[in-house]
Amino acid sequence: MKKLFFTALLTVVTLSVQAQVKTPQASPAAKVEQVVGLANVQIEYSRPGAKGRTVYGDLVPYGKNWRTGANANTTISFDQDIKVNGKELKRGKYALYTTPKADSWDVIFYASTDNWGLPENWDESKVALRTSVKPQTLMGSVESFTISINNVTNDSASLDLAWERTMVSVPFTVPTNEVAMASIEKALAGPSYGDYFSAAQYFYQSNNDMNKALTWVNKAIELTPSDRDVPFWYLRLKSLIQAKTGDKKGAIATAKSSLEGAKKAGNSDYEKMNKDSIAEWSK
Known part of the structure; x- marks a missing residue:
């Protein structure tokens, strides 16, 4: 009986220790927060690594929608209406998808953000904005997929996606003057x-x-x-x-x-x- 009790106790202790084991994620989570003019931009995504693989055209096929990261949806939110590549985008939170191609990328802001990766059933009516940009070849290689907000001015910035030797840059503008003037007048x-x-x-x-x-x-x-x-x-x-x-x-x-x-x-x-x-x- 005592032997049975100690065996059970050892099992409980072992399971308890196992439950506390922590290991790093293969694609660690990241968060970007940036003020552009008077607008707040927030991005949440996971960062897969190249790990010696050929990324675009192989790991990420050309011509197919990509989750643009790993794990849950990559999301981007704006607290003001903005313009992306000259197109209107309402304030809110969006899933960020892309369609990489050798000579151009489609960048998609999708209204539903609760998918794990791509939606099971793609709904074109939920595409809030789609724009096309040219990819750039980088001099050096970027190991971990990286999303950043760069080229920040009072009125504009760029949403940059970089991985391996490719970067795409999506310009956007914010209504700084309109918001400032409304505040001043009020x-x-x-x-x-x-x-x-x-x-x-x-x-x-x-x-x-x-x-x-x-x-x-x-x-x-x-x-x-x-x-x-x-x-x-x-x-x-x-x-x-x-x-x-x-x-x-x-x-x-x-x-x-x-x-x-x-x-x-x-x-x-x-x-x-x-x-x-x-x-x-x-x-």
């Missing part, structure tokens, strides 16, 4: 109605200067776009501030407006809060 135009609401809300919740809070919530209401109803939660905040300043008559009138807006929106929580406050302030 800043120079002053706070938005949402900014005024947030300031008023903070002052109310922190029991700060209620007169300033009332000024700011009135500004938020005033700046609400004419094609929208004044948000009922804005009116609710104003009524609370009015009540806190001692203007219960004004608070009741504002609460009634908030109540109507809450009813229209079907928000029962705000309906109840406004009814309860009106009853309290009417005493």
Whole structure:
């Protein structure tokens, strides 16, 4: 019995040790993060090695779609709309596929990113962008497949794929000027109605200067776009501030407006809060 117990214990210990064994991946994972102008670009991929093999035209056949790396999808994401080789590409995350050929490469941004390698069933409708570029012959050999962002300026960069003695470079541009001008115009135009609401809300919740809070919530209401109803939660905040300043008559009138807006929106929580406050302030 003791022998059986120690044999079982040894087996458990052995399995536990085996479960902790770590070995390097054949194609290690890599991540690239680069700011181009005001746009953030992120790439995640795995890096197979050449290991003395002929890569393009042999390991990676010409004329066939390639996963462009190893293991799970190679993905690339942009947080702004960009142009790739002059073509529009919407902000988002894409799987990066390629079709290598001796004299040109197709580079494909594919909308589905949850495949292991190539999709089992290729869906052309998921091709967000396809562009063609010429391969370049490198002077030296690149052992590990490498994706990088190079030639970075305020408005552009290149997505470079290098392996063995071949590199393809895909130029892209980012809307730096448009984003910067929009930011400048917004800043120079002053706070938005949402900014005024947030300031008023903070002052109310922190029991700060209620007169300033009332000024700011009135500004938020005033700046609400004419094609929208004044948000009922804005009116609710104003009524609370009015009540806190001692203007219960004004608070009741504002609460009634908030109540109507809450009813229209079907928000029962705000309906109840406004009814309860009106009853309290009417005493």
